[in-house]
Amino acid sequence: xxxxxxxxxxxxxxxxxxxxxxxxxxxxxxxxxxxxxxxxxxxxxxxxxxxxxxxxxxxxxxxxxxxxxxxxxxxxxxxxxxxxxxxxxxxxxxxxxxxxxxxxxxxxxxxxxxxxxxxxxxxxxxxxxxxxxxxxxxxxxxxxxxxxxxxxxxxxxxxxxxxxxxxxxxxxxxxxxxxxxxxxxxxxxxxxxxxxxxxxxxxxxxxxxxxxxxxxxxxxxxxxxxxxxxxxxxxxxxxxxxxxxxxxxxxxxxxxxxxxxxxxxxxxxxxxxxxxxxxxxxxxxxxxxxxxxxxxxx
Amino acid sequence: xxxxxxxxxxxxxxxxxxxxxxxxxxxxxxxxxxxxxxxxxxxxxxxxxxxxxxxxxxxxxxxxxxxxxxxxxxxxxxxxxxxxxxxxxxxxxxxxxxxxxxxxxxxxxxxxxxxxxxxxxxxxxxxxxxxxxxxxxxxxxxxxxxxxxxxxxxxxxxxxxxxxxxxxxxxxxxxxxxxxxxxxxxxxxxxxxxxxxxxxxxxxxxxxxxxxxxxxxxxxxxxxxxxxxxxxxxxxxxxxxxxxxxxxxxxxxxxxxxxxxxxxxxxxxxxxxxxxxxxxxxxxxxxxxxxxxxxxxx
DNA sequence: ATCCATCAATGAGCATTGCTCATGAACTGA
DNA sequence: TCAGTTCATGAGCAATGCTCATTGATGGAT
Numbered sequence: 243x244x245x246x247x248x249x250x251x252x253x254x255x256x257x258x259x260x261x262x263x264x265x266x267x268x269x270x271x272x273x274x275x276x277x278x279x280x281x282x283x284x285x286x287x288x289x290x291x292x293x294x295x296x297x298x299x300x301x302x303x304x305x306x307x308x309x310x311x312x313x314x315x316x317x318x319x320x321x322x323x324x325x326x327x328x329x330x331x332x333x334x335x336x337x338x339x340x341x342x343x344x345x346x347x348x349x350x351x352x353x354x355x356x357x358x359x360x361x362x363x364x365x366x367x368x369x370x371x372x373x374x375x376x377x378x379x380x381x382x383x384x385x386x387x388x389x390x391x392x393x394x395x396x397x398x399x400x401x402x403x404x405x406x407x408x409x410x411x412x413x414x415x416x417x418x419x420x421x422x423x424x425x426x427x428x429x430x431x432x433x434x435x436x437x438x439x440x441x442x443x444x445x446x447x448x449x450x451x452x453x454x455x456x457x458x459x460x461x462x463x464x465x466x467x468x469x470x471x472x473x474x475x476x477x478x479x480x481x482x483x484x485x486x487x488x489x490x491x492x493x494x495x496x497x498x499x500x501x502x503x504x505x506x507x508x509x510x511x512x513x514x515x516x517x518x519x520x521x522x523x524x525x526x527x528x529x530x531x532x533x534x535x536x537x538x539x540x
Numbered sequence: 541x542x543x544x545x546x547x548x549x550x551x552x553x554x555x556x557x558x559x560x561x562x563x564x565x566x567x568x569x570x571x572x573x574x575x576x577x578x579x580x581x582x583x584x585x586x587x588x589x590x591x592x593x594x595x596x597x598x599x600x601x602x603x604x605x606x607x608x609x610x611x612x613x614x615x616x617x618x619x620x621x622x623x624x625x626x627x628x629x630x631x632x633x634x635x636x637x638x639x640x641x642x643x644x645x646x647x648x649x650x651x652x653x654x655x656x657x658x659x660x661x662x663x664x665x666x667x668x669x670x671x672x673x674x675x676x677x678x679x680x681x682x683x684x685x686x687x688x689x690x691x692x693x694x695x696x697x698x699x700x701x702x703x704x705x706x707x708x709x710x711x712x713x714x715x716x717x718x719x720x721x722x723x724x725x726x727x728x729x730x731x732x733x734x735x736x737x738x739x740x741x742x743x744x745x746x747x748x749x750x751x752x753x754x755x756x757x758x759x760x761x762x763x764x765x766x767x768x769x770x771x772x773x774x775x776x777x778x779x780x781x782x783x784x785x786x787x788x789x790x791x792x793x794x795x796x797x798x799x800x801x802x803x804x805x806x807x808x809x810x811x812x813x814x815x816x817x818x819x820x821x822x823x824x825x826x827x828x829x830x831x832x833x834x835x836x837x838x
Numbered sequence: 839a840t841c842c843a844t845c846a847a848t849g850a851g852c853a854t855t856g857c858t859c860a861t862g863a864a865c866t867g868a
Numbered sequence: 869t870c871a872g873t874t875c876a877t878g879a880g881c882a883a884t885g886c887t888c889a890t891t892g893a894t895g896g897a898t
Binding site for chain 4: 249275279283
């Protein structure tokens with residue numbers, strides 16, 4: 243069925259380039275005889291000569307000219323593909339698909355991604371926010387290669403590393419009475435509107451580590467998609483929210499919002515990076531984890 | 541050196557298409573074992589897996605996805621190239637590269653080419669106007685396959701056939717005094733502006749067969765590239781030109797131009813088609829010559 | 839014209855490659 | 869649990885592709 247092989251194209255191109263079978267054979271580390279046999283077989287299969295034999299020289303036929311054009315077009319593509327595959331093999335190239343399981347982490351991630359893209363120009367970074375079977379399932383299902391999450395779920399085949407410690411705080415607007423207190427208590431929220439990301443309640447620390455243990459629920463619960471809008475709402479006095487302290491402090495210069503400690507001890511959180519154990523030796527993945535950890539320590 | 545072969549791409553594509561090694565093997569008329577061995581060897585050479593082995597299924601790795609994209613791009617090109625070559629072999633297809641050595645022949649050529657393209661749908665016609673070493677050189681150098689010329693130069697290895705007889709005439713604009721005469725004489729052009737194609741004087745019949753023998757030159761000589769503009773100039777009284785009679789008669793319905801015989805006898809011309817003797821048995825080339833000759837006789 | 843250097847073609851024989859066969863191990867679904 | 873799949877693997881063989889040695893043809897130098 244298939245007749246044309248890479249060698250045929252390589253020979254035709256080499257002969258065109260070096261002018262003779264003998265010279266081409268040298269370049270290809272083969273004998274003149276090998277090339278002659280190979281092309282003769284091709285000609286038999288095509289039922290068509292590739293070259294006019296004129297004296298001791300070779301001149302391409304129309305078919306030969308066409309094959310030469312094909313060779314000049316396709317061979318570089320094959321060569322380029324091999325180059326890229328070698329980069330894959332050396333761990334220099336790949337696609338790093340990052341899954342996010344915590345909304346505010348996105349702000350933090352951006353700080354890691356921009357220097358990373360500079361250091362690893364051949365790596366494509368792709369960030370996904372929704373997964374069919376949750377973050378862990380997405381890792382196992384090769385939907386993503388790395389998971390950013392506050393909830394490490396240690397399972398065989400996966401590795402989680404903490405890369406960032408932070409305190410989860412309550413954010414309040416201007417002139418809010420809680421600003422004057424050293425910390426907020428659950429009962430203070432009983433008459434508040436609580437703004438959160440649109441995820442199940444059992445995935446929200448403000449519930450699991452603060453409200454639920456005290457048996458208290460806020461008066462109203464309003465889900466908002468984006469961090470920006472969420473803080474706009476807080477700044478305009480429409481409610482309170484729970485966010486990382488560093489994030490609140492960053493916004494404090496632009497909006498009139500203030501952090502309030504959640505309970506006397508505060509709520510301590512960590513962000514983890516999870517990845518498949520099998521991928522632990524991929525350079526560009528390892529490098530991402532290292533950069534994330536370095537960023538924390540800096 | 542070269543690792544990637546056509547079979548690798550074919551296997552990767554077939555597996556993607558049919559879902560399993562076993563199914564792909566059937567399609568490729570090989571055994572499952574053969575494909576497994578082949579890809580394993582590729583993986584060893586690349587130092588990189590092509591698929592994740594998950595249970596009894598195969599899921600492409602990033603490198604596998606990349607290879608699949610390469611396969612989907614390159615395999616059709618190889619297949620198409622083989623198709624074309626098979627058509628070459630059957631003599632059904634080729635590229636008929638026609639070289640033109642006479643400017644007004646282009647109008648005549650168009651009349652042959654359109655029915656030819658209909659009769660030989662698989663033949664590509666390509667018309668070239670400039671050659672490094674002249675038309676004969678272009679034929680010998682396989683730059684073109686057929687030469688349209690009024691000057692046959694009989695050399696061994698080439699065949700020229702006359703395909704079209706015509707009379708070269710003088711074209712004059714409205715109210716031109718020469719319109720009233722039975723024919724023009726060289727002296728009538730002594731005070732005229734002569735419009736010609738931009739080629740050397742010794743390639744212009746109006747000089748070689750008319751003016752030069754009489755030792756007369758026109759007052760002005762203006763070169764123009766295209767026939768249309770040339771005739772527009774003549775129609776607006778800016779000069780006279782020498783063109784085939786049939787061409788002038790064709791334009792006479794659209795522009796106010798008239799043919800005048802050159803000398804008492806007129807200037808008789810022939811167009812020849814030249815080609816390499818070695819190509820005489822190529823049916824689609826033979827057919828072109830036949831159609832050109834038939835067109836003359838009709 | 840002669841000779842030598844150089845080119846491609848060819849046939850024989852061998853080394854390598856690529857294939858099949860037979861089997862095993864891992865997994866899936868009834 | 870068990871039949872029915874899947875892919876992986878090793879041994880062996882057949883086909884392929886290569887080299888070597890030689891021939892014939894050609895062109896340039898003498």
